[in-house]
Amino acid sequence: MAFFDSPENSSGAIYNRLSSDALAVQQIAGARLGIVCEAIATFGFGIILGMYFSWQLTLVVLVYILFLFFLAFVQICWQARLKKRSDAILGTASSLAVQIIHNMRTVKHVASETEFLRQFSYLVLKEFRMRRKDTMINSLLYGINLGTVSFILVALYWLGLDLVEEKQLKITNVAIVFAYYIFIFESLRMREMSDSLSAAQSFFNLFDRVSAIDNSSTDGQQLSDFQGQRVALICASGCGKSTVIQLLERFYDPLKGKIPFDGVDIRELNIQRVRSCLGLVSQEPILFDLTIAENIAYGHENASMEEIIEAATKVNIHDFIQQLPQGYETKAGMKGGHLSGGEKQCVAIARTLYRRPKVLLLDEATSALDSYNERIVQDALDKAQIDDPTRTSLIIAHRLSTIRSCDLICVLSKGNLIEMGTHTDLMEQRGAYYNMIVQNSTT
Structure with a gap:
């Protein structure tokens, strides 16, 4: 019961996780799962064909992909941290709303509608400001990603022409490699995956929790059964x-x-x-x-x-x-x-x-x-x-x-x-x- 005694596991917080996080899991298991499978297949075939036509250009692309994975890791970590704080705020707001609705007669009796509205609005505004900050950081990371793609394409173009001039690579091979890697770059742009992964982690952590009896209770009591008494x-x-x-x-x-x-x-x-x-x-x-x-x-x-x-x-x-x-x-x-x-x-x-x-x-x-x-x-x-x-x-x-x-x-x-x-x-x-x-x- 200590799990439910914790403020972060209030009824509002759990309801929020079951509703919003379940939607994110559904998206991963639905349309986004197909996008992920497509991206993995495109990435795998692109790397194999790239190594076949030009291993030099492929190495340049792999450097970019490693950098992209680093950005994705940073974004997922940031999203997980932000989501934990956001869930706490939304859980408090949901709990407040549930209490107000269930005890509406008392709220009306003490004429506290304005005060509860102020408390709820404060929580919603706080979450909005946090989301706005999240959007700015995601936009920055996405902009870095786009800028890096342009830089890598320029690097590939320059290196490809250099290899063609030295007759180490045919111009047709350069064109083929360019075509494949443009598809790879597009397939790796999955902006909403970090949100879904963070939500899925929170969702499954809730269900993966092993039910246990919490050892915190009255000290020294020892009772026996008294049948029929x-x-x-x-x-x-x-x-x-x-x-x-x-x-x-x-x-x-x-x-x-x-x-x-x-x-x-x-x-x-x-x-x-x-x-x-x-x-x-x-x-x-x-x-x-x-x-x-x-x-x-x-x-x-x-x-x-x-x-x-x-x-x-x-x-x-x-x-x-x-x-x-x-x-x-x-x-x-x-x-x-x-x-x-x-x-x-x-x-x-x-x-x-x-x-x-x-x-x-x-x-x-x-x-x-x-x-x-x-x-x-x-x-x-x-x-x-x-x-x-x-x-x-x-x-x-x-x-x-x-x-x-x-x-x-x-x-x-x-x-x-x-x-x-x-x-x-x-x-x-x-x-x-x-x-x-x-x-x-x-x-």
Whole structure:
């Protein structure tokens, strides 16, 4: 996940690389590939025939070609450096545009249209100035190339006449060599190839990256599996509760300790299989601009309507969905914008239950809801946890009253597990958990 955490790999930057760079790769694999093949064939045959008719003139041409390759190398290096900077700017601009569009209501509410327009215009203008500089340098290199061609033709003409005067070469051979090398010079003028090569390199680097788990996570946590139990994690904000969720999903690997699944270290298991056994209900539910049925069965190609209805019924939203104008075919809207917070959360829980996970991960699932929606969602969560008696539930909650009935409560501090037990056991210890309860009751 550290790859996506990096600013240069934001959603806007990756989108820009996939769109513009893919077009460049398509051009290389299409029309420009034919031009390259034609240039290679013309160059090869021209050199062979040139050596046959006049090796002296061919040596002069080879000197020019070496110089041309040097210019091409300089141009490609410059383009790669420029493209990296340009991609960073365009990625930032794309990310800004995506954020503005997705959060248009907030932008309108705070009346920040002018400010965002200024930021976007600044980035676009900065990229334009960079491109203008690139165009000037490319034009300079192209001008040097054209000037060198004229110089080489003059040199060939002078050397050819000198060889004819010394009767070392026939005038017809000079004419033939001239004709072939004019074709060679024209075939080597591929101004846009450097752009395409730089884009192709960036594009394939993205896909050639080997997916790996990034070793940067909470220090010293060691958790075991508790089949069929409801386990709660509590601590102050920022001490590692949500990091545990990311460890279980193997977004990161722990530097110390291990997470065993049925006695096997999670790092030794197939990552896709591990994630298929986990069902996450987060604080902010993520819905797609699809129908409610498609959101519940998201990720399953052969979705059964009976199973979709069964999952919705378990979380008490079947009747609500039936009352919608198009029932299960009703669009949820962008990020679930057509539904309330509680309704979105219930759809997300139904989606989780549809997958029949072995481990249910609840990451402060009700903290952002009002009291009415919290009761609805909490009832759905309670049913989800008892739906399968063998299912393990890992609960992260900031409201201590919601986790008192858990089979096990784990107290974290600075990334370390400091207390563990039932509510009664921890209250008798009069430690960190006891202090949290006392502090919570007095506020």
